[in-house]
Amino acid sequence: METGNQTHALEFLLLGFSAKLVIQSILFGLFLSMFLVTFTGNLLIILAISSDSHLHTPMYFFLSNLSFADICFISTTIPKMLLNIQIQNKVITYAGCVTQIFFFILFACLDNLLLTVMAFDRFVAICHPLHYMVIMNPHLCGLLVLGSWIMSVLGSLLETLTVLRLSFCTSMEIPHFFCDLPEVLKLACSDTLINNIVVYLVTGLLAVIPFIGILFSYYQIVLSILRIASASGKWKAFSTCGSHLSVVFLFYGTGLGVYLSSAATLSSSGSLMSSVMYTMVTPMLNPFIYSLRNRDMKGALGRFLSRAAPLSDEAVAGLSWVIRFKPLGSIFRRSWMYPNTS
Numbered sequence: 001m002e003t004g005n006q007t008h009a010l011e012f013l014l015l016g017f018s019a020k021l022v023i024q025s026i027l028f029g030l031f032l033s034m035f036l037v038t039f040t041g042n043l044l045i046i047l048a049i050s051s052d053s054h055l056h057t058p059m060y061f062f063l064s065n066l067s068f069a070d071i072c073f074i075s076t077t078i079p080k081m082l083l084n085i086q087i088q089n090k091v092i093t094y095a096g097c098v099t100q101i102f103f104f105i106l107f108a109c110l111d112n113l114l115l116t117v118m119a120f121d122r123f124v125a126i127c128h129p130l131h132y133m134v135i136m137n138p139h140l141c142g143l144l145v146l147g148s149w150i151m152s153v154l155g156s157l158l159e160t161l162t163v164l165r166l167s168f169c170t171s172m173e174i175p176h177f178f179c180d181l182p183e184v185l186k187l188a189c190s191d192t193l194i195n196n197i198v199v200y201l202v203t204g205l206l207a208v209i210p211f212i213g214i215l216f217s218y219y220q221i222v223l224s225i226l227r228i229a230s231a232s233g234k235w236k237a238f239s240t241c242g243s244h245l246s247v248v249f250l251f252y253g254t255g256l257g258v259y260l261s262s263a264a265t266l267s268s269s270g271s272l273m274s275s276v277m278y279t280m281v282t283p284m285l286n287p288f289i290y291s292l293r294n295r296d297m298k299g300a301l302g303r304f305l306s307r308a309a310p311l312s313d314e315a316v317a318g319l320s321w322v323i324r325f326k327p328l329g330s331i332f333r334r335s336w337m338y339p340n341t342s
Contacts, residue, residue: 012092013092015175016084039074041291042068048300048303061145062141110152112207114145116211119214119244123218126221151205155202225237
């Protein structure tokens with residue numbers, strides 16, 4: 001590796017979890033299993049929603065986009081980590097590190113914004129049920145998702161471009177399993193004031209404000225639920241947003257744990273396991289939360305799997321899935337009645 005301050009032809013070392021081969025082998029099997037479960041679970045969610053006309057509603061349109069974002073989110077970090085463990089090489093190029101930073105921030109912000117949009121959907125459905133189909137029309141839902149993508153791309157692009165202006169010292173070891181932006185900034189020799197300002201700005205706009213929006217939506221939802229006279233009515237109203245609320249607590253709880261653990265310890269190793277929860281466990285659990293807590297989702301998955309089961313040839317089955325798969329936007333062509341959930 002070259003010495004001195006550089007911005008090009010640069011390499012970073014991702015130290016990861018452990019240098020012991022036995023531990024690395026165990027971690028490889030564990031993380032590969034988590035990746036496959038996450039990828040398969042979220043893909044099944046997308047395919048089930050796309051193939052079932054009963055789920056062609058705003059609620060499940062947003063869920064399918066969230067599942068797609070989760071697939072991309074884990075694909076940004078885990079494959080590179082698995083490759084490094086397999087070939088016993090911890091090196092990531094400068095271009096690869098910057099690219100990983102861009103896509104990691106992009107899909108993290110997209111998760112934030114999609115969860116906020118889903119909270120708004122819950123708010124309209126419970127607080128304004130008579131106007132739900134009018135407010136949550138296909139045009140508005142498409143704009144909400146498109147706006148989430150555009151804001152995520154712009155926020156990620158802004159943070160990534162400010163990294164390109166930095167020069168780096170000879171110590172290029174990142175105590176993480178991916179190029180985490182705060183860890184990369186610690187290695188810079190040049191002034192990072194502008195970078196820190198941009199990080200705080202993007203975090204405020206695309207994380208803090210959306211989280212406040214989620215809290216406000218659920219505050220209004222709770223007030224509406226409390227005004228319902230019957231206990232069964234209250235439970236039915238709450239059950240329509242129970243899955244989403246569980247995912248919100250899991251996503252923001254683990255994300256907040258990363259930052260709190262980083263602030264509480266001088267070394268970055270204290271936040272490593274919290275980052276695993278944030279980047280791997282949360283996307284893996286989302287399909288289980290939505291499928292186990294939601295009667296309509298369980299029914300759609302059952303029908304989809306029953307149609308796929310008779311096909312013994314895996315290649316034919318895979319082709320069948322591709323043929324059945326429709327673009328996420330085609331969901332708007334069907335019914336928009338708000339589904340019952342349990």
